[in-house]
Amino acid sequence: MDNQENILNIALNLFTLKGYEAAGVQEIVETANVTKPTLYHYFGSKRGLLDALLKKYFDVITKKAEEACTYSGDLPFTLTRVTETFFNFAKKNETFYRMQMAMCFSSTGSEPFIATKDYNIKLLALLEKMFLLASEDHGNMKNRQKRYAFTFLGIINSYISLYLNSGIKLNDEAVYSAVHQFSHGIYS
Amino acid sequence: MDNQENILNIALNLFTLKGYEAAGVQEIVETANVTKPTLYHYFGSKRGLLDALLKKYFDVITKKAEEACTYSGDLPFTLTRVTETFFNFAKKNETFYRMQMAMCFSSTGSEPFIATKDYNIKLLALLEKMFLLASEDHGNMKNRQKRYAFTFLGIINSYISLYLNSGIKLNDEAVYSAVHQFSHGIYS
């Protein structure tokens, strides 16, 4: 088993279970059955480990979101595709999504928040760009891309949060529901 | 200046800014211009300090939520009143609401999550009870009180999160919007 990958997996579990600050480096290496120098050889620091972990998963969701966000004249269709993309990613990477949401809601001065900030900004920018293109076809949403991006991702994350904590299904019905709930907020 | 109250205020600020784990007892007492024994005299432990802080604010919102959740036959009216109650509390206690949301989204095994758990369950139970009463008048929502309570609070917190992080106003329009967005999810 690859030590580097193993450390990443253990770190993901411990960060998710106990939180980034509460999970000690010592605990991580013990659980992964390696020693500290091994961890520091690969990642340089605890923060470096976190960064590597975030990059590993955020690169995936960012790329998928990029593809899903291409606007082709049909906004409901695009919104549905984006929602499906996020739901599928969350289902495939439950633990990571748990960790990521906790970090995104953590204190603005904390390391986890700072480490995830740019990734979340990037995701919002993709949504914003999509809404900007769509605004040429929907006059009533001009100059509101930022808020729409924020609220849309907010609704998506609400559903994912419900999935993770309350056990609802993220099926086609949930996608439909999320998209329509957001649209209802837009067009009224 | 009352040392006890002062420590609570400083702790609220530091927990919110840096997170519960990252904010050290030493830092708290230095910022509050007291010494450790003073803090431990009043609160017994760091966890005791957190508990006192949570109790101070949660007791207020819980009481207000209790009043607002009394169902009187008019569900939209009750939902509006509940939403207003939460919005007003969040506006009056921005820092606390920030901290509380971070803790509620934090790792399920972390101290802050455990410390806030019962309070959040209590709030959800109040909403649940309201939906249960209302279900006698709305046949199509039988046995769904739990999910409705969860999603309703989720939407409320989404709006408050937007208010805290993106600067939207929590005015009557926002209340109307939140209630209708939730209702749209229910009745469809």
Place this chain on the structure above:
DNA sequence: CATTTACTATACCGATCGGTATATTTGTTC
């Protein structure tokens, strides 16, 4: 005035924190 109670300061505790210096092992290349 004596006593008690609430409160606060000095100084300290063991444990753990993130991180590293040094040495040894492992696998690859010439």
Place this chain on the structure above:
DNA sequence: GAACAAATATACCGATCGGTATAGTAAATG
């Protein structure tokens, strides 16, 4: 097989962690 770089182990670092023993002060009570 010699030389070299990557990877891992032993043992350790100063700093900080949450928490406390002891002693003293301040104010109220007898």
